[in-house]
Every structure is written in C-alpha cells, then in structure tokens.
Amino acid sequence: LRRLTEFERLQVVLVSTRNPLNMGAAARAMSNFGFAGLRVVNPFEEAFREARSALGGRDVLAKAQTYPGVAEAVEDCSLVIGTTTGRDREIHHPLRKPEEGAPLIRARLKASKVAILFGSEKRGLSNDDLSHCHWSIRIPTREAHGSMNLGQAVAIVLYELARRPLTAKAQSKIKPARSGDVERITQLLLEALSASGYTKPGLATSTKEKVRGLVRRLQIPAEDAQLWMGILRQVLWKMRDSEPS
Amino acid sequence: LRRLTEFERLQVVLVSTRNPLNMGAAARAMSNFGFAGLRVVNPFEEAFREARSALGGRDVLAKAQTYPGVAEAVEDCSLVIGTTTGRDREIHHPLRKPEEGAPLIRARLKASKVAILFGSEKRGLSNDDLSHCHWSIRIPTREAHGSMNLGQAVAIVLYELARRPLTAKAQSKIKPARSGDVERITQLLLEALSASGYTKPGLATSTKEKVRGLVRRLQIPAEDAQLWMGILRQVLWKMRDSEPS
Numbered sequence: 166l167r168r169l170t171e172f173e174r175l176q177v178v179l180v181s182t183r184n185p186l187n188m189g190a191a192a193r194a195m196s197n198f199g200f201a202g203l204r205v206v207n208p209f210e211e212a213f214r215e216a217r218s219a220l221g222g223r224d225v226l227a228k229a230q231t232y233p234g235v236a237e238a239v240e241d242c243s244l245v246i247g248t249t250t251g252r253d254r255e256i257h258h259p260l261r262k263p264e265e266g267a268p269l270i271r272a273r274l275k276a277s278k279v280a281i282l283f284g285s286e287k288r289g290l291s292n293d294d295l296s297h298c299h300w301s302i303r304i305p306t307r308e309a310h311g312s313m314n315l316g317q318a319v320a321i322v323l324y325e326l327a328r329r330p331l332t333a334k335a336q337s338k339i340k341p342a343r344s345g346d347v348e349r350i351t352q353l354l355l356e357a358l359s360a361s362g363y364t365k366p367g368l369a370t371s372t373k374e375k376v377r378g379l380v381r382r383l384q385i386p387a388e389d390a391q392l393w394m395g396i397l398r399q400v401l402w403k404m405r406d407s408e409p410s
Numbered sequence: 411l412r413r414l415t416e417f418e419r420l421q422v423v424l425v426s427t428r429n430p431l432n433m434g435a436a437a438r439a440m441s442n443f444g445f446a447g448l449r450v451v452n453p454f455e456e457a458f459r460e461a462r463s464a465l466g467g468r469d470v471l472a473k474a475q476t477y478p479g480v481a482e483a484v485e486d487c488s489l490v491i492g493t494t495t496g497r498d499r500e501i502h503h504p505l506r507k508p509e510e511g512a513p514l515i516r517a518r519l520k521a522s523k524v525a526i527l528f529g530s531e532k533r534g535l536s537n538d539d540l541s542h543c544h545w546s547i548r549i550p551t552r553e554a555h556g557s558m559n560l561g562q563a564v565a566i567v568l569y570e571l572a573r574r575p576l577t578a579k580a581q582s583k584i585k586p587a588r589s590g591d592v593e594r595i596t597q598l599l600l601e602a603l604s605a606s607g608y609t610k611p612g613l614a615t616s617t618k619e620k621v622r623g624l625v626r627r628l629q630i631p632a633e634d635a636q637l638w639m640g641i642l643r644q645v646l647w648k649m650r651d652s653e654p655s
Contacts, residue, residue: 186431190559190561190562193558193559193562194558194559194562196552196555197495197551197552197555197556197557197558197562198551198552199552250442262573263569263573264573304569305572305573306442306443307441307442307443307444310441310442311442312442313438313439313442313565314435314438314439314561314565316435316559316561316562317435317438317439317442317561317562317565318565320558320559320562320565320566321565321566321569324508324549324566324569327550328507328508328509328550354641357641357645358641358644360648361641361644361645361647361648362644362648363640363641363644363645379634379637379638382630382631382634383628383629383630384628384629385627385628386627389624389627392624393624395608396599396602396603396606396608399603399606399607399608400602400606400608400645400649402606403605403606403607403649404645404648404649
C-alpha cells in the first residue's frame with residue numbers, strides 16, 4: 166500500500182509529443198511498472214486521441230491530463246527532472262545517470278510529487294523546458310547514435326525507478342518548495358532585476374532561463390517560500406515607489 | 411576497443427516477430443547502446459522488409475541475418491538467455507532479474523558469443539524456444555499488467571548490459587558557497603530589507619538570526635555567490651538612489 170502511494174506521486178510529463186505510438190508506449194511502460202500519473206503538455210491533439218485508443222496503457226491514458234505549458238504541468242511538484250540523451254547541449258544543471266537519479270527521486274516521492282519530463286521525438290526538451298528542471302537524467306547512449314526512441318527512454322527510466330528496493334534512504338529533512346511557488350519567486354526576481362536596472366527592459370529569453378536556473382539551484386524550503394515572496398514584493402514596491410512619475 | 415569486441419559478441423535474437431515497428435525499435439536500441447548482432451528467426455517476411463526501411467537502427471537491420479529456427483540462430487553461442495515478463499509459465503530453469511543477469515552475460519562475452527532471445531509480441535517465447543536457453547531474464551513488471559512492448563523490453567535489457575557498474579558517487583555535486591560569501595549575502599539582504607522598509611530600523615538580533623537562517627537554508631552554490639551579491643548591490647543602489655536626500 167505504501168509503495169502504491171509513493172508510485173502515485175510520480176508524474177510522467179510528455180512535452181510536445183507528436184507520435185501516438187510513442188504516447189501509447191509511454192503509457193504502457195507506466196502501467197507495466199505501476200505508475201499512473203501521466204501529464205501531457207501541448208500534445209498534437211490528433212496524436213493524443215489516437216493514443217487513447219491504444220492497447221496496453223489504456224487506463225493510464227484515460228486519466229492523463231493536458232496542460233498548456235511545462236510550468237502548469239509541474240506546479241504541484243517539488244522536484245522536476247529533465248531527461249536527455251545528448252552530449253552537445255549546454256545544460257547548466259547536474260546530469261545524472263538513471264541509477265544515480267532513481268534513489269534521489271524515490272526518496273523525494275516519500276513526501277511529495279516529482280515530475281519527470283520527456284521531450285518531443287525530434288527535438289527533445291527545449292532550453293525553456295529544461296529551465297524548469299532541478300537536474301536531468303542522461304541515459305548513457307552511444308555518441309554516434311545517441312537519440313533514443315521516446316517510448317524506450319520512458320521504459321528505461323521507469324524500470325530504474327521501479328526496481329529500487331523500498332528502503333532508499335531519506336536524505337534531507339527540509340521539505341522543498343513546490344514548483345509553482347519557485348516559479349512565482351522567479352517571476353518576482355525577474356521584475357526586481359528589471360526594476361533595479363540590473364537587466365535591460367525587454368529581457369532576452371536566455372536571461373530568463375539563466376535566472377530560472379539560478380533560483381532553482383537555491384532549493385528554497387517550502388516553509389520559506391511565502392517569506393521570500395513577501396521580501397521581493399516589498400523590494401519591488403520600494404523601487405517602483407521611487408520611480409520618477 | 412576491448413569493450414567494442416565484447417559488445418560485438420552479443421547476438422539479439424528476435425523470434426517470430428510480427429510488427430516491423432518493434433523490429434525497428436529493437437534495432438534502434440541496439441544501435442543506441444552499441445550492439446550490432448541482430449538475428450531474426452522465422453520473421454514475417456513483409457515485416458522484416460518494412461523494418462529495414464526504418465530510421466534509427468538502419469545499420470543494425472541491414473546486417474541482420476535470418477534463420478529458420480532458434481537452434482540455428484544460437485548455434486555459435488556458448489550461452490543462450492531467454493526473456494520473459496510472465497509469472498504463470500512453467501519455466502524449468504533459473505529466472506534472473508536484468509541486473510542479476512547482466513554481469514553474468516558480460517563476463518561470458520569476454521570470451522564467447524552470447525544470444526538473448528526475445529519472443530513474439532503475442533505469445534513471447536514458446537516452451538520449445540525456452541528449451542534452448544540456459545536461463546532467462548525476467549523484467550519485474552506488475553502482476554496485473556506484465557506484458558511489455560517488445561522494443562521496450564529489448565531496450566531495458568540492453569541498457570542493463572551496457573551501463574557500467576555504478577561508480578561511487580554522483581559526479582556532479584553542487585559545491586556550496588563558502589561561509590564568508592554566505593554571510594556577505596546575508597548582510598546585503600539585511601540592508602535591502604531595511605532599505606525597502608520590510609524591517610524597521612534598529613533591527614532586533616532575533617530578526618538578524620532569522621534572516622541568517624533563511625539565507626543558509628538556501629544552500630547557495632559557490633558558482634552563484636558573486637551573482638547574488640551583484641544583484642543585491644544593484645537593488646540596494648536603486649532603492650537608495652531614490653531616497654529623499
């Protein structure tokens with residue numbers, strides 16, 4: 166029973182998936198290993214409809230929920246993990262092998278929801294998608310042919326998660342803030358950076374992504390999230406109050 | 411180089427596979443993890459032709475060889491492994507988890523060829539197929555939905571074979587900022603709190619301690635410390651710049 170509860174907290178998030186067969190394969194692997202929380206971001210509608218009629222992962226797909234963006238899909242999760250097979254991309258957060266990442270995820274699932282993001286078949290996760298992640302899992306494929314089939318990548322990551330014994334050590338006692346709060350803090354900080362003149366108006370996307378990474382590397386505790394928002398709002402108010410009107 | 415030779419000795423044997431997509435997926439996973447020896451037993455001819463035109467595992471498929479039966483396909487191998495996800499079947503040889511089987515296979519590959527058999531999508535391996543095997547790998551799926559997609563099962567087994575033994579620690583550990591920098595950030599934040607009116611002038615010691623705790627719970631990475639100081643200085647400058655003088 167306890168195991169079920171842990172597994173139910175995991176959210177597999179498929180971002181911009183195009184191929185219904187891959188969606189079906191992801192759902193089937195989820196069902197094989199006992200996971201049920203499927204979320205789809207910006208799917209090709211037709212693909213999603215087709216996938217729902219696929220055999221194997223039908224129960225999982227029937228309960229899948231759709232979100233307009235990654236931020237909304239991970240809002241209630243305290244840990245957000247990206248996935249990649251690539252080597253060339255500049256990723257500014259830790260890359261972990263599946264067997265290194267799995268115990269960290271399992272430990273976190275004891276108390277809160279965790280999201281694992283999988284990108285589209287062609288492009289994988291974008292830099293914007295990755296900026297919502299605390300770290301990424303890299304499946305160690307061959308350099309000459311790194312790009313994996315989506316359904317197979319999902320299967321390997323879930324297999325690694327499921328095969329863990331239940332006795333994974335709980336590491337940190339600090340309960341981390343939910344992604345929704347972390348993102349609100351990020352937005353307030355972005356406003357403060359702009360209001361202070363630290364960044365120029367008309368912020369470049371790359372700067373936003375950098376700031377998002379900066380805030381996520383802090384690992385803000387849940388208990389402090391409201392306080393940080395209050396501080397940032399006050400600082401913002403003060404800076405704006407003094408603008409020449 | 412030695413590793414390559416080892417990997418070349420592995421023969422993935424698909425028995426009576428029907429779906430060209432699964433054949434293609436198996437070949438793609440082989441290519442992802444560096445295996446090349448694909449053998450197909452009694453394939454549906456049309457499926458095999460279609461699969462050959464699939465992207466991803468094209469090199470592997472082009473070199474694949476066809477055999478009339480399992481006996482012929484494993485003739486030159488010194489170890490033959492079956493695969494199953496089932497529980498109900500009477501299997502008269504050892505069943506091993508992927509992580510238990512992988513080291514045994516790797517050891518054998520140092521000197522001789524090893525075959526891993528995967529059965530058809532509908533029926534898996536027959537008792538006759540299994541009678542050629544020394545033991546089987548069972549992927550630990552859920553009892554209520556054990557049957558895996560063929561391409562995903564191949565991917566998981568090959569992933570287990572290809573991944574190296576786990577080296578002690580996660581490589582990318584975030585180095586935390588030195589206490590001196592953390593305290594400098596704390597002081598700048600205290601000044602900002604005061605300048606913004608968040609705290610009253612003549613700060614109570616207890617408030618200072620609370621803020622110190624607040625900053626330390628963030629676990630600021632060393633690489634980000636200077637950036638945070640810069641941000642705080644800029645915000646401070648902006649707030650002070652606007653004070654009535």
